[in-house]
Amino acid sequence: MSSLPSPPRLDVLAMGDAMVDVIAPADDAFLVREGLPKGSMRLIDAAEAARLYALMGPAKATSGGSAANTAAGLAALGRRVGFVGQVADDQLGAIFAHDLRAQGVEYGTPRCADGTPTGRCLILVTPDAQRTMNTHAGASHRLTVADLDEGQIRDAAILYLEAYLWAAPGPRAAMQRAAGIARDAGRRVAFTLSDVACIRRDRDALVELIDAGLVDLLFGNEAEICAIASEPDFDRAVDKLAGRVPLLVATCGAQGALAVDRGERVTVPAVWVTSVVDTTGAGDLFAAGFLAGDAEGRPTAQCLRMGALAASEVIAHYGARPETDLRALFARELAA
């Protein structure tokens, strides 16, 4: 006789980089001079972070981290959500922890004690609203299996993992362990592909995770879906992946989004935004909106629409966390 899982205390437990974003406008010439492909993410060390920061204009600091942004969005939508990710006992770490808890996210990962500072992401936003990210992972990539709270993982209906954190061996082992705990507790595991560079670096381990049947929901944009499927044609990549995960969700920028839910394909258009300022966090907030709909038991098309709506809010301003009342926005827009 198998025991049924107990009702989850959290809708989602997100696990990812714990970062403060340092955002400054930049022109295309700056990216060219620095040899940075627009829209990309790269990992940099402390020396390169200091060098690049000195070249950047006056900046805003806001809490970031992809899965952490998704957690903040879910909390802003009224869901019960936790976050796992590591900061140091420093000023940026205090800012990160404050912003997450002030948003209503449960957050108690032990702080990194080996002297590595809190991670930061230097983000250059060009006039076309594209973001180019330079991540100094810092304490974020010091996370280990020992930092996990197994009870918290068992208590969440969905464990949500990001590929950015997959880049470092310690955190990757922690994520693999967390996925195992979640599955043993009868929970679902979601994975977001984050960035093509992350996928290329550790594709085999990622494919293994998927083919072991450990991923119930897979999120990605067109390039990431193609990269993980090793298939340059997006439609064929979707077909190749759809049989290997129960639910596949793909964002297609201004073209909207699609999901394949147990073989059934659903698409929605993007939500039109008057003035797109900074696309940082668009995918993160899309996932928040989608998962909020999922937690409410809504049909896939509605979940996609909620994702598109949450993304539309975050791209209308600098910073990757919601700034307006998302619940009020949803009440207004979804009733229409």
Next chain:
Amino acid sequence: MSSLPSPPRLDVLAMGDAMVDVIAPADDAFLVREGLPKGSMRLIDAAEAARLYALMGPAKATSGGSAANTAAGLAALGRRVGFVGQVADDQLGAIFAHDLRAQGVEYGTPRCADGTPTGRCLILVTPDAQRTMNTHAGASHRLTVADLDEGQIRDAAILYLEAYLWAAPGPRAAMQRAAGIARDAGRRVAFTLSDVACIRRDRDALVELIDAGLVDLLFGNEAEICAIASEPDFDRAVDKLAGRVPLLVATCGAQGALAVDRGERVTVPAVWVTSVVDTTGAGDLFAAGFLAGDAEGRPTAQCLRMGALAASEVIAHYGARPETDLRALFARELAA
């Protein structure tokens, strides 16, 4: 035979608090619960800063400090400007120094080495765009005479001092010394009154500075002008002060601004702003616009109009530093 001062290398050297602003929206009920008079500034210790921060919502961190904001505004307007103010060798100090230098401000004050962290200002912005400030001065108030660069002071056409920094004895002595150096070098001294609480705390020393003839330009809002003149009627307060400083500049919020330049009274209306978001920095940027006009040798009415225009930019967004291209804005608006 007296020697003439050499041509100044800097248009303005600003001296004030070196702070990172931590800005979060708050409702009126929050201010009531905390017993905070709307629009006020108070000094708080580390324990109170930690307590209040924990109650605040998710926040944005941006470099602040009143005179530092004025320096940033002057640099954004293409003027040569320096800043004197103290941070610690910590993450917030690095953010403050970066933002100032990235804006083009000369900044080399030695960092505080006694372990006091960089100052921060917890700013609550209510839906009516008013800001209520809670300042943990930190390293900012550890500034001493020994931190001054006498050559830099002698090299600036105007030394610009803020009353916020006047609150602490070490910095006050440094400001008095700096004013003496500037005067001995044949430079002008400007003083901004900052806040009624600052004036009340050290009014005698401030009146003494004015009546010793050490203040050439005095900036203040209506309440501050009344407080320093010990005269509840604003017009009479202006009359009482105008004879004691060569140039008196008063901001009157939505009513605009006035100046009394060697007895001649000039007024301008405020610049109309469609959506006022956060009034933090309005006075600081007004002073920047005015001083930029002064450096360009413009008539007082034009200096006032430039002040009003710079203030209009900063109140249209969160944060006390300019976010749009002020020179382009000025070229467009002042040509009209």
